[in-house]
Amino acid sequence: MRRISCKRICRPKVTIKDIDAQRSSNSGRWMPVPDGLVCSGCTACVKICPTGAITLKNDRQLVFKYDACIACRACVDACAPGALVMGPGIDGATSRGALTHAFSINKLSPNLPEKPQTKDAVIPEKIKIFARSMHVREVDCGSCNACELEIAAISNPVYDAERFGIHIVASPRHADVLFVTGPVTRQMELALRKTDAATPTPKLIVAIGACACSGGLFGNTPVTGTGVDEFIGVDLYIPGCPPSPRAILRSILALRSGTI
Amino acid sequence: MATTMHIRSIKDIVRAIDNKAGEYAGKAGKRPGEALGEALGGALGEVLIDIELSLLPKLALDIVDELHGTLQFIFAVDERSHNNGFSLHHIFGIPSKHCLLHLKSVIPADAPEFPSLALQLPAMNWHERKIADMLGLTPVGHPDPRRLVLHEDWPQGVYPWRDDFDSKQKVPRVKGTYEFHRIEGEGVFEIAVGPVHAGIIEPGHFRFSSVGEKILYLELRLFYKHRGIERFMRGRSLLEGALVAERVSGDETVANSVAYSQAIERIFKVAIPERAQRLRAVFLELERMHCHLADIGGAATDIAFSIGAAKAALLREKVMSLCEMVSGSRFLRGMIAPGGLRRDIDNEVIHRISSFIEIALCDVKELEATTFSRSSVIDRFMKTGVLSTEHALNLGVVGPVARASGIAVDTRTDYPYGFYAMHPLDIITRFDGDVAARVRLKFDEVRQSLGIIEAALGAIKSGAVRTGDFAVSSRGQALGWVEAPRGMTLCWVEIDDEAKIANCRLRTPSFNNWPALPYALHGNIVPDFPLVNKSFNLSYAGNDL
Structure with missing residues (x-):
C-alpha cells in the first residue's frame, strides 16, 4: 500500500472545487428554473405552488423565492409551454433576499444571476474565526427528519465533513455553530431559545431546509412559526427539501471562503 | 358504504365480514386478498360497520378475544355540522380474515365523552388521550387523563380538530406544568434528558428513574415537533x-x-x-x-x-x-x-x-x-x-x-x-x-x-x-x-x-x-x-x- 502523505491526511485548504469534483451528474439539489423557452404568463405555476414560492410581479417578472421552494415539481408539471425544468438548484445565502430570483417572462433565462467574484473576498471577522474549525450542534425544531438524516450524512465516509474541520458536538456549550431545522414548532420554541442562549458567542446560526428558511410547507399555523429567523438571528440559509449533504457542505464552505 | 345491518354482537360482525368476503369471492382470485387486490390495490381490507356507542366496550373486547384482532387506530372527527355529533372510529386489524375492521360510532354533541378502554386494552391509551386533546372528547375512565399531544401551555377548551377552531389565530400561552410520575424510594434518582439530544436526532424528553445504573421507570414526553x-x-x-x-x-x-x-x-x-x-x-x-x-x-x-x-x-x-x-x-x-x-x-x-x-x-x-x-x-x-x-x-x-x-x-x-x-x-x-x-x-x-x-x-x-x-x-x-x-x-x-x-x-x-x-x-x-x-x-x- 502506498504511503499516505501528511498532505492527504491534513487538508486545511480544501475548497468548493474539491466538493464540485465529487459531484455526480445528479446533484440532487434540483429546483425549478426557467429553461429559456417562452413563458405564456398563464400563472399556472403561481397557482399550484403549495408554499407560495412563485409570484408574478407587474405581469412581467416571474419571481422565485427559493427559500420557500420544497422542490415538489408541481410547477414544472403544471407549466403547459414547458418553460420550467428541474435545474441544479441554488446554494445557501446569507439572507433570504439573496435566495429570491426574478426572471423576465419575455425572456426566461436559465442562468441564475451570479454574484461578481472578487479575488480578495472580504470575510467578516465573525465568520473568519471559524474558517478552519467549526464545532456544530444540531437543533431540530419540527422538521420531518429528512434534514436530520442529511446532516448526519455529512459525517459519513463519503462526505466526511471532518476533513473540513466540521465536527458535530454533543452540547451547545461546545458549539460554534447551530444547525437549525424545521419551521420552529410552538412546543420547540423555548428549547430553541435556551439552546441559542447556551451557545457561547461568537456563534453562527445556520437554517437548513425550506421549513427553517421560510416556514416551508408547514409554516405559519397556530402551532408553527415562519422559520428560524422569526425567533433568533440567522447567518446562513440553506434551501432545499431537504438539501443534500453536498449542498450543505458547499454552502458552509462558501460561507467560510467568503464567496456568498 | 357502511354495512346497514343492525349490529348487536360479535356474531353480527363476523357475519358482516364474511358477507363482504363472499362478495369478493365471486370475482376471480385464489386467495381472499387477490380478487380485490387486483381491482383496487387492497385486500378484503377495510370493512366499515356502524355501531352504537354503548355497545363499543363489549364488541371491542370480543374482537380482541374471539377474533384475535389487534387495535390499530382510534380517531374521531367533528361532524356536528351535518351529523349532529362527533364520529368515533376504531380500527382493528384481523389478520386471520385479511380484514381491517372499521367500527364507527357517533358521540352526541351534547355529551362529548366516550367509554375508555385503555385499562382493558392498553394499546388504546395514547389514541384516546390524543382525541381528548384535539377534540375535547373525554375518555371516561381513562387511567391517565393528562395531556399528551398539546403541552400544558396550550389553553383549556381550545380544540384544534373542531370545525370552529380558527386556524389563522395565534393561540396564547398559559401557565401549566406537566406532572411526571414519581418513583420514590431509597437511592432512586431521576435523570432528565432532552428535548435537545446529544446526537443528530429529533427532540423528545426522557425522564429516567433509576437506582445506580438500573432503569426502574422511563417516562416519555414527546410531541415537541407537533406541526398540526x-x-x-x-x-x-x-x-x-x-x-x-x-x-x-x-x-x-x-x-x-x-x-x-x-x-x-x-x-x-x-x-x-x-x-x-x-x-x-x-x-x-x-x-x-x-x-x-x-x-x-x-x-x-x-x-x-x-x-x-x-x-x-x-x-x-x-x-x-x-x-x-x-x-x-x-x-x-x-x-x-x-x-x-x-x-x-x-x-x-x-x-x-x-x-x-x-x-x-x-x-x-x-x-x-x-x-x-x-x-x-x-x-x-x-x-x-x-x-x-x-x-x-x-x-x-x-x-x-x-x-x-x-x-x-x-x-x-x-x-x-x-x-x-x-x-x-x-x-x-x-x-x-x-x-x-x-x-x-x-x-x-x-x-x-x-x-x-x-x-x-x-x-x-x-x-x-x-x-x-x-x-x-x-x-x-x-x-x-x-x-x-x-x-x-x-x-x-x-x-x-x-x-x-x-x-x-x-x-x-x-x-x-x-x-x-x-x-x-x-x-x-x-x-x-x-x-x-x-x-x-x-x-x-x-x-x-
Missing part, C-alpha cells in the same frame, strides 16, 4: 395532500404518500396500472432498505463499533444515490400521487436498479459478517432491551419490533395491497425480542426487500403509470394502509364535494410503538438506552404529526 399536520390537511387539493404526506416523516416518504394515495384511490374506486404498482413496490422497498441500514449503522455507532457504522453508512449512501438517480430526490420525493406515479422512469434506470441488487447482496452479507463476528457486538446486543411477546401484543406493537418479539404481523401479507397482492411474502420473525433479534431481523428484511425489487422489476412491462379522474367527486371516505419500514401506516381520508380533503387522520407505526419502549428498558442500564432506542427506530416527526 392532520388539521393542516383540511381543504388541501389531492396533490397537495400527497406532498404533505411525503413530508410527514423523512424516511417514510414513500410509505406515507402511498398510504394516502391508496386511500384516495379507494374513495374514487380507481385501479392503478400494473407498472405503477410494481414501481411503487420498488420505491417502498428501497425506502425500507435505507431506513433499516441507517438503523443498523446507528446501533453500531451506539456501541462505538465504528467499522460497522462506517460500512453501513457507505451501503446506505449507495441506496440513497440510487434513489437520487431514479427520482432526483434522495428520499424519492415527488414520485407518488393518487392514481399512480407522477412520472415514469426510464428502462435504463430500471436496468441500473436491477444491477444494483447483486452488489447490494454482497455488501449486506459482508456487513452482517462484520457485525456479528465481534464478541463486543454480541455482548452489547444480546439480551439487551428485551420486549416480551406479551407486552408487544398488549400494546399493539407493529412492524419489525413486533416481528422480532415473535409476532407474525406484516401488512404486506396480512392485508395485501398493490404488488404484494400478486407476490405473496413470507413473514420473517425472530423470537428473542432483544436488540440482537431486531438487528438480525433488519438484515433479513433488507435481503427480502432486494428479492421483492428483483421480482417487481423482473416482469415489468411498459405502459401507463397514472390513471384516474379525480376532479369530480362526492363526499367519500376510505382508509389506506402500507407496511412502512417501521410497521403498518394507516391513513384515513375524507373528501368533500369539490375533491378537496375534508378530513385526514394519519397513524404512523411509531405512534403504536413508542409506548412499548419503556417496557423493553425496564431493568436495563442507562447507557444501553440509546442502543435500545435505536433498535426500535422510532420516528418523532411521524409520532408527533
Whole structure:
C-alpha cells in the first residue's frame, strides 16, 4: 500500500472545487428554473405552488423565492409551454433576499444571476474565526427528519465533513455553530431559545431546509412559526427539501471562503 | 358504504365480514386478498360497520378475544355540522380474515365523552388521550387523563380538530406544568434528558428513574415537533395532500404518500396500472432498505463499533444515490400521487436498479459478517432491551419490533395491497425480542426487500403509470394502509364535494410503538438506552404529526 502523505491526511485548504469534483451528474439539489423557452404568463405555476414560492410581479417578472421552494415539481408539471425544468438548484445565502430570483417572462433565462467574484473576498471577522474549525450542534425544531438524516450524512465516509474541520458536538456549550431545522414548532420554541442562549458567542446560526428558511410547507399555523429567523438571528440559509449533504457542505464552505 | 345491518354482537360482525368476503369471492382470485387486490390495490381490507356507542366496550373486547384482532387506530372527527355529533372510529386489524375492521360510532354533541378502554386494552391509551386533546372528547375512565399531544401551555377548551377552531389565530400561552410520575424510594434518582439530544436526532424528553445504573421507570414526553399536520390537511387539493404526506416523516416518504394515495384511490374506486404498482413496490422497498441500514449503522455507532457504522453508512449512501438517480430526490420525493406515479422512469434506470441488487447482496452479507463476528457486538446486543411477546401484543406493537418479539404481523401479507397482492411474502420473525433479534431481523428484511425489487422489476412491462379522474367527486371516505419500514401506516381520508380533503387522520407505526419502549428498558442500564432506542427506530416527526 502506498504511503499516505501528511498532505492527504491534513487538508486545511480544501475548497468548493474539491466538493464540485465529487459531484455526480445528479446533484440532487434540483429546483425549478426557467429553461429559456417562452413563458405564456398563464400563472399556472403561481397557482399550484403549495408554499407560495412563485409570484408574478407587474405581469412581467416571474419571481422565485427559493427559500420557500420544497422542490415538489408541481410547477414544472403544471407549466403547459414547458418553460420550467428541474435545474441544479441554488446554494445557501446569507439572507433570504439573496435566495429570491426574478426572471423576465419575455425572456426566461436559465442562468441564475451570479454574484461578481472578487479575488480578495472580504470575510467578516465573525465568520473568519471559524474558517478552519467549526464545532456544530444540531437543533431540530419540527422538521420531518429528512434534514436530520442529511446532516448526519455529512459525517459519513463519503462526505466526511471532518476533513473540513466540521465536527458535530454533543452540547451547545461546545458549539460554534447551530444547525437549525424545521419551521420552529410552538412546543420547540423555548428549547430553541435556551439552546441559542447556551451557545457561547461568537456563534453562527445556520437554517437548513425550506421549513427553517421560510416556514416551508408547514409554516405559519397556530402551532408553527415562519422559520428560524422569526425567533433568533440567522447567518446562513440553506434551501432545499431537504438539501443534500453536498449542498450543505458547499454552502458552509462558501460561507467560510467568503464567496456568498 | 357502511354495512346497514343492525349490529348487536360479535356474531353480527363476523357475519358482516364474511358477507363482504363472499362478495369478493365471486370475482376471480385464489386467495381472499387477490380478487380485490387486483381491482383496487387492497385486500378484503377495510370493512366499515356502524355501531352504537354503548355497545363499543363489549364488541371491542370480543374482537380482541374471539377474533384475535389487534387495535390499530382510534380517531374521531367533528361532524356536528351535518351529523349532529362527533364520529368515533376504531380500527382493528384481523389478520386471520385479511380484514381491517372499521367500527364507527357517533358521540352526541351534547355529551362529548366516550367509554375508555385503555385499562382493558392498553394499546388504546395514547389514541384516546390524543382525541381528548384535539377534540375535547373525554375518555371516561381513562387511567391517565393528562395531556399528551398539546403541552400544558396550550389553553383549556381550545380544540384544534373542531370545525370552529380558527386556524389563522395565534393561540396564547398559559401557565401549566406537566406532572411526571414519581418513583420514590431509597437511592432512586431521576435523570432528565432532552428535548435537545446529544446526537443528530429529533427532540423528545426522557425522564429516567433509576437506582445506580438500573432503569426502574422511563417516562416519555414527546410531541415537541407537533406541526398540526392532520388539521393542516383540511381543504388541501389531492396533490397537495400527497406532498404533505411525503413530508410527514423523512424516511417514510414513500410509505406515507402511498398510504394516502391508496386511500384516495379507494374513495374514487380507481385501479392503478400494473407498472405503477410494481414501481411503487420498488420505491417502498428501497425506502425500507435505507431506513433499516441507517438503523443498523446507528446501533453500531451506539456501541462505538465504528467499522460497522462506517460500512453501513457507505451501503446506505449507495441506496440513497440510487434513489437520487431514479427520482432526483434522495428520499424519492415527488414520485407518488393518487392514481399512480407522477412520472415514469426510464428502462435504463430500471436496468441500473436491477444491477444494483447483486452488489447490494454482497455488501449486506459482508456487513452482517462484520457485525456479528465481534464478541463486543454480541455482548452489547444480546439480551439487551428485551420486549416480551406479551407486552408487544398488549400494546399493539407493529412492524419489525413486533416481528422480532415473535409476532407474525406484516401488512404486506396480512392485508395485501398493490404488488404484494400478486407476490405473496413470507413473514420473517425472530423470537428473542432483544436488540440482537431486531438487528438480525433488519438484515433479513433488507435481503427480502432486494428479492421483492428483483421480482417487481423482473416482469415489468411498459405502459401507463397514472390513471384516474379525480376532479369530480362526492363526499367519500376510505382508509389506506402500507407496511412502512417501521410497521403498518394507516391513513384515513375524507373528501368533500369539490375533491378537496375534508378530513385526514394519519397513524404512523411509531405512534403504536413508542409506548412499548419503556417496557423493553425496564431493568436495563442507562447507557444501553440509546442502543435500545435505536433498535426500535422510532420516528418523532411521524409520532408527533
